[in-house]
Amino acid sequence: MDLAIGLALIALIIYSRFNKKKEWKNKDEYKDAVIQLMELLRCDYKEAKLVRDQLSRAAVPLRLYYSTDIIDGCYHFSDQGNYIGYFKINDRYTIIKLVYNDINLLDVHA
Numbered sequence: 001m002d003l004a005i006g007l008a009l010i011a012l013i014i015y016s017r018f019n020k021k022k023e024w025k026n027k028d029e030y031k032d033a034v035i036q037l038m039e040l041l042r043c044d045y046k047e048a049k050l051v052r053d054q055l056s057r058a059a060v061p062l063r064l065y066y067s068t069d070i071i072d073g074c075y076h077f078s079d080q081g082n083y084i085g086y087f088k089i090n091d092r093y094t095i096i097k098l099v100y101n102d103i104n105l106l107d108v109h110a
Helices: 002-041 045-057
Strands: 065-071 074-079 082-089 095-100
Touching: 002 045, 002 065, 045 082, 045 095
Parallel strands: none
Antiparallel strands: 065 074, 074 082, 082 095
């Protein structure tokens, strides 16, 4: 009985450490995504975080490659080199147009 409890505790400790590492990795990916947006939009961390949070709510993945070309006021992004979509923001860093895989996500989430 004591052996079973001991093994269960060890398993729980290992699981919690694995879970923490995964959580830290996600936080690092999020920070990197915000910094990447901050450089692209030439804005503060706060505004870039606002844009990234809006993209996240629309289920746009964290790992994206942004194009430095701004076409018709839209910022284009891709996933590992494949064209995926674009977004447009207003002067308050609110996304006013978001197309992802040829679907206008603002219409879907409205």
